[in-house]
Amino acid sequence: TRSILMMGVLLCLVYVWSRRISGQIEKSIETFSSLLEKASIDSFTINPKDLPLSEFRDIAVSTNKILIDRRQVEKELKYSNLLEAAVAEVSRLFAFYDKVEYKTVLQIMGESVSANRAYVFKIQNGGDKISNTVEWCDSETLPQIDMLQNLEIGIFSWWMAQLRNGENIIIENIDDLPIEASTEKKNFQDQKIRSLAAVPIWSRNRRLSGFMGFDDTDKTRVWSESEIEMLQVVGEMISNDRVRRASEDKIAYFGHIFENSINEIYLFDRDTLNFVQVNQAAQNNLGYTLAEFLKLTPLDVHPKLTPRSFSKQIRFLINGEKDSIVFESIHKRKDHSFYDVEVHLQLLNYEQKMLFTAIVIDISYRKKLEIQLQQTQKMEAIGTLAGGIAHDFNNILFPVIGFSEMIMHDLPEDSPIKKQVQAILDGASRAKNLVQQILTFSRQTEDEARPLKIEFILNEVLTLARASFPSTIKITKDIQKRLGMVMADPTQIHQVAMNLITNALHAMEENGGDLRVILSRIDVADTSGPVSDMLPGPYLCLEVSDTGTGMDAYTRTRILEPYFTTKAKGKGTGLGLSVVHGIVKNLQGELVVESQAGKGSSFLVYLPLIIPKKEENTIETIPLVQLTGNERILLVDDERPVIEMLEQMLLRFGYQVTPMDQSLEALNLFGRMPDEFDLVITDMTMPELTGDKLIMEIKKLRPDIPVILCTGFSEKIINGRINNAKPDKILMKPVAKDELLKNIRFVLDKPKLLT
Secondary structure, three states, rough: OOHHHHHHHHHHHHHHHHHHHHHHHHHHHHHHHHHHHHOOOOOOOOHHHHOOOHHHHHHHHHHHHHHHHHHHHHHHOOOHHHHHHHHHHHHHHHHOOOOOOHHHHHHHHHHHHOOOOEEEEEEEHHHEEEEEEEEEOOOOOOOEEEEEEEEEHHHHHHHHHHHHOOOOOEEEOOOHHHHHHHHHHHHHHHHOOOOEEEEEOOOOOOEEEEEEEEEEEEOOOOOOOHHHHHHHHHHHHHHHHHHHHHHHHHHHHHHHHHHHHHOEEEEEEEOOOOOOEHHHHHHHHHHOOOHHHHOOOOOOOOOOOOOHHHHHHHHHHOOOOOOOOEEEEEEEEOOOOEEEEEEEEEEEEEEOEEEEEEEEEEHHHHHHHHHHHHHHHHHHHHHHHHHHHHHHHHHHHHHHHHHHHHHHHHOOOOOHHHHHHHHHHHHHHHHHHHHHHHHHOOOOOOOEEEOOHHHHHHHHHHHHHHHOOOOOOEEEEEEOOOOOEEOHHHHHHHHHHHHHHHHHHHHHOOOOOOEEEEEEEEEEEEOOOOOOOOOEEEEEEEEEEEEOOOOOOOHHHHOOOOOOOOOOOOOOOHHHHHHHHHHHHOOOEEEEEEEEEOOEEEEEEEEEEEEOOOOOOOHOOOOOOOOOOOOOEEEEEHHHHHHHHHHHHHHHOOOEEEOOHHHHHHHHHHHHHHHHOEEEEEEOOOOOOOOOHHHHHHHHHHOOOOEEEEOOOOOHHHHHHHOOOOOOOOEEOOOOOHHHHHHHHHHHHHHHOOO
């Protein structure tokens, strides 16, 4: 205040200096010199007696002017202090609170400058849109925030250009906007804005992120330099706060991902290899606490890694040759158990420190699936091989059985040779059953549920498995007959029995023991079932028991889980019992496990019985007076022994036979005389033209002719290969004489029976 007063006095001195023209300047200078000596901070006094009247009048006028200027300066100073106080209050909010309400900030600033509205706009949608994100209005002003959302930036080109150039936008009177701002002018007028001031808000990388501004809807006004500076300062505070919040949100977001990822995530030092941070998944999977991890390195949890091998792997990252590397390894848990992992490793600069970031994925399940896939592919290969063997073997058996049956037919009842021929037929029949078992084992039989007597399958499985059992294992079976039928697929029952018997073998292969296979019937009442939720009714019970190693309580609780196994590596995949359990449950049955460590195990399979039904056989329902006939048959097969046997057999029963061992020649013959044949019997696998294609061509020439496909492959394979041409009947080699003759009469007589 003293400085302002002194400046006023100096102005008076200038006035007095101008009076030197009247010749009284010297005295005035002396008088004012004495006055300066009397000047104080608050006021000073002039004695009129000390001055001439004219000079006193001049000084009075000057003093009044000084007082007016002083009041203006004081007013401006007070306003400046008010703005400074407002900025200080906003600064305090940002300094002491993490989440400052921007509306509170706008209210403080808006009230301090007597604005009607204050707001913050934010650029969104990659720079295409802009929205009013927060707004304050005084009690007399209508809010605009709801109408100022997702505005197209392109329509405010003049406005945005000013902001992008870093310019403050000061509009004292909206009516004075230039013609190029016509869109902005209309928008402002619609909001009843008379005057406004706005400053740009920048992001961390100095890109325009929005703007902050004041509106005056009452009057036009001149915005002072102090008000603009305040806008800039607070705009900078909001900009910094936005950046801080975005950074914190990003840190929180990635922190959440880090902690809640199901994959293990590790950070470890490039130089020492010590872990500096691990997530919860790593702690859960490996069993270490965070404090324990911080004392370890990757070499402690990767037993396959050595310092040398690990250095060799990470050198590509250290040298900058690669951005990341991926490799498979094994993790060792704190309890010394192991599991397969896939490691994704990067080297990152984090706060001026080089850290390795490892994302580790548990691939145990994938590895087991790969093993399962390999096993499946192996079984498919075995199945393909089995199918080929079965085809060749059936072609060998077919003439053996056919000629033997013809010999048996020709021999007198008392012939001593008849017994020997019967032995040939019995051996061939056992060989036929063996081929069927191989096809069943390799899954090349048709999968379909049907009424089934499972005792026959059990006997087949035991016959097949007996060859692999050592002599130290004694097999006892008690398979009752005529117990009834269950609705099941033979392959699945075969699989259940084979898995249970194989498990028993593995349990006893070291020390030997007894294997018992029992098939019986039980009737379950409402409350007497072996399993609490079994439905009442009759059941077949298959019990497979062994005197092997047995299982403890823990193993019993997990034995049905997929991939759980107690067998040594290479002995099994852990899928057998889970597959058995799945099959049994699908058949509405139950699987019960009884076992004690050191005392063996019993697996009991309960399958619901069905009411026995007579198996439908369309051939048997057709009345056949005899198996003979005189129709003309075109016989096609590339195996000479087969075609010779069939020709002799059919000739014996009165048929006229044209044998062909070349399928193309057979087609050419049929093409020349299609009406000369009543039936075609063909093989499937033949050179030049396969059976399915031969049937298709024959049906084109004569759609009504019946065709029998006789093949050494399984029906499942044949059905998969035949698309456009379906035979009237498929017979599986080796087919017995009576079955062949019945089916010939069936396909020949079927049209007559239908008319």
